[in-house]
Amino acid sequence: MSAPEVLKKADGLIDRRVFVANLMHGRSDDLLVVAGLGSPCYDLMAAGDHPLNFYLWGAMGGAVPMAVGLAAAQPSKRVLALTGDGEVLMGLTGLATAGAEGLQNIVVIVLDNGRYGETGQQLTHTARGVDLVQTAVGLGFKSTRRVDTIEEASELRDWMRTVQGPAFAAVHISPEAAGMSLPPQDGTFLKTRFRERLGIPPR
């Protein structure tokens, strides 16, 4: 028996690399970023490495709940979980906790291409009828939006820095792969330089 027919969503047009470079333009130490595994890490790295970037090389589904713990620990900073649709679909429970905890300084931005880019471009559920923006509304996010054009990048950058969280945006990016821009892989290095930059003394 064949799989049921589903209407595949039209592909997005936004170049992910250009979009993330715009989003990170002029960033300061007031922004802390946790990037979900795969292409969002490469996009963030390509936009410029920073000690307050934490790149996940694994722990799929962990970007948003990790951002929750970080946002609670650093209430005076903005915390961005920058991740992909496949990653966040593995951690929808974490998205629910972000909504329930209601931290005002947390923003989730999903680069949504409807594909599992690391594993051969298989379709994710967002290409098969699942709407993450409506999901975020239902999970208690205070502000949500969908982004369809590259021109909205600078506006989203301002929104990300000022919106009252928990806030959520899905960016409808092109499924075209952007290539690997590999961040440091040493987890203890990433952890230590992040804490050092925040001024947390070594124990």
Added chain:
Amino acid sequence: MTDASLARDWRDDIFDALMEAGIKQVAYVPDAGHKKLIERAHAANEMRAVSVTTEEDAVACLAGAWLGGDKGALLMQSSGVGNTINMLSLMNTCRFPMPMFVTMRGEWGEFNSWQMPMGSTTQAHFELAGVKCYRVEHAEDVASTARAAIDQAYNGDCMTAVLLAQKLVGTKKFAVGSAGDNKQ
């Protein structure tokens, strides 16, 4: 509330150990054995109690807490340990410290056979994932074990778990028409 429920017990010993260690975030999945400890964590101004819906989210949350300078601890029951396994690789690879307190099911006096596969292999799963385990059977050992497990996690940048035996925690009562309870 009866006088008995107000009396101090080993859950208060764990709470005291969390307070003394300066734990700021307590992530948990609701559990009858930890009920009093969860309530005390919520009531304390010194810490934030974070209710999550699955245990791997608690692990990731505590990684984020430490990244931001907060010490954390995780409360769950043994059936939740299986949910944590892949996320424990985050703690292992990055050496994030994390003490865990696990109430055991599926062992002494368990009625529900569906709890047994996970309960009987909890420690083995944890040890394969790189967690140092301390099993406690007697209430008088809880305070010192809790302190030791927290200290080892934060002195060694590693994961530790206190496995609170079902004999200590009590068995859940199953009876037709009963809401069930988990008492000593």
